[in-house]
Amino acid sequence: MRMDMNRRDFIRLCGGTAAMLGLSYSWVPEIAQALEQAAKRPPVIWMSFMECTGCLESFAKSVNPSTADIVLDIISLNYQENIMAAAGTQAEADLKKTIGQGGYIAVIEGAIAVGIPEAMMVAGKTSLELVKELTQNAAATLCVGTCAAYGGVQAMRPNPTGAKGVKDAIGAKTVNVPGCPPNPAHMLPTIVHYLLFNKIPDLDSDGRPLFLYEQKIHDNCERRAHFDAGRYVTQFGSKEETLQYCLYKMGCKGPETHSPCPKTLWNNKQSWCVKCGNGCIGCMEPNFWDRFEDFYQQLPNVPIPGFVGVETSADWIGSTLVTATMAGVGIHAVTTAAKGRFKKHPEEGEGPPPAKTEASQGSED
Ligand code: SF4
Ligand code: SF4
Missing domain, CATH: 3.40.50.700 (NADH:ubiquinone oxidoreductase-like, 20kDa subunit)
Known part of the structure; x- marks a missing residue:
């Protein structure tokens, strides 16, 4: 009553707060009490x-x-x-x-x-x-x-x-x-x-x-499926932008920014930066003004899921998936090929692949 909220809205607020705190719904009474005791x-x-x-x-x-x-x-x-x-x-x-x-x-x-x-x-x-x-x-x-x-x-x-x-x-x-x-x-x-x-x-x-x-913007982004599939916006005003493809190539800093923006949203859960059509500029990261100085510059070396321990980049996956699709080759085949082609992380127990020789380069692709 003090908060001029009906019971349903108050419980919804407590439930939403529990979710944000990473607590189960059973914590709602304690949260309600904590807010009430804010007497x-x-x-x-x-x-x-x-x-x-x-x-x-x-x-x-x-x-x-x-x-x-x-x-x-x-x-x-x-x-x-x-x-x-x-x-x-x-x-x-x-x-x-x-x-x-x-x-x-x-x-x-x-x-x-x-x-x-x-x-x-x-x-x-x-x-x-x-x-x-x-x-x-x-x-x-x-x-x-x-x-x-x-x-x-x-x-x-x-x-x-x-x-x-x-x-x-x-x-x-x-x-x-x-x-x-x-x-x-x-x-x-x-x-x-x-x-x-x-x-x-x-x-x-x-x-x-x-x-x-704890999590990055990129982990919860609604455009993540496009990123994974190599579908990117490369120009504002393009068809890809209309289709709401991933903004990675337009400089989105979501892959390096820790924030729950895609879940909490902004303005009473109306929207957030990526949903509005602009990449994340990384505003919740230390030193972001210098570190991400060019907001529209593509981040280098962003890891690709499904390529754990494989050194590659979104650029590579984008072009490879497009090429693979055109050639009628499935994604699975591409990822398998990539795993054989790129160096694994040292902790995985395998060293880098043998250096390319002129002879091997010709048959690789
Ligand atoms: S790069 Fe940006 S737009 Fe693309 S999936 Fe990641 S957070 Fe979303
Ligand atoms: S720019 Fe800031 S507010 Fe916008 S999505 Fe990135 S971290 Fe969130």
Whole structure:
């Protein structure tokens, strides 16, 4: 009732959250209880540093539950410069009091200016000073968005201010919910996990909750069958694009990006980048602005399923399958041929194939 939701919607929310957390449906009562007990709503301080406020914009677009539900019923948002009612001395007093009491969740948006601290100042303090103050008594530190998590666009070459993500800036343990912007459907389950288990979730080596970010976009993409079959879009506006073929050759970074976007979707489960017709740009990966600098450049050496331990690339499979189809040869025959032709991984116990000789090259194809 507090969340102005009927029972069916509330249970659906709890069920969806259980799925995101990797829990069975039998956990729904506990999740419902955790949300209900948010009567003890954990205090939250949300601070913004070097960023564009897109992360807060994204959070503000949360639909189920709505931002108002989260702010008024699930957490106690004691400080957020953009949406809090208090201002000036009153706001600073609230901030000081919450930090003094400890046990709050520190939510950080934006990168920290480490090389030139004066490049980012709020009320006479640098972002470096503020983030240290903010995290000192926090029960958990949640970095929302790629800037807070890894430095984001501010840390892109040549990084004039020496911008860094929070962990790299001050060495604090952070839970990272990256994205440019982050998806509110990833923020809520992270907060619910904390409420439910009273501890931060298991994290991957980049500080992301494993229950959300363990798999790659490519593992769950709706266009994956086209990738596997070698059917790619090679030009926007083409027939292949209309047929919604795989966007790998248009630069999709899904094969190297860890995120549940194809499952959680965006905008109240309406759509997501690949469904909209643009490849993933890898916005949830560290250093993606530099690493994936040319968003439309095809990734090199993407492994092909069914070719485990075989060194090949999507380019090769695409052209080989087309050639094979034209020649009336089945996929199975092609993959078998490829397994014999390409080097196996050393852990599989077999060394590389014999070097090609001029004599062998002639008969190979
Ligand atoms: S390359 Fe991109 S579009 Fe193609 S299957 Fe992978 S994630 Fe989907
Ligand atoms: S699909 Fe890729 S670019 Fe789009 S939001 Fe997800 S991680 Fe970011």
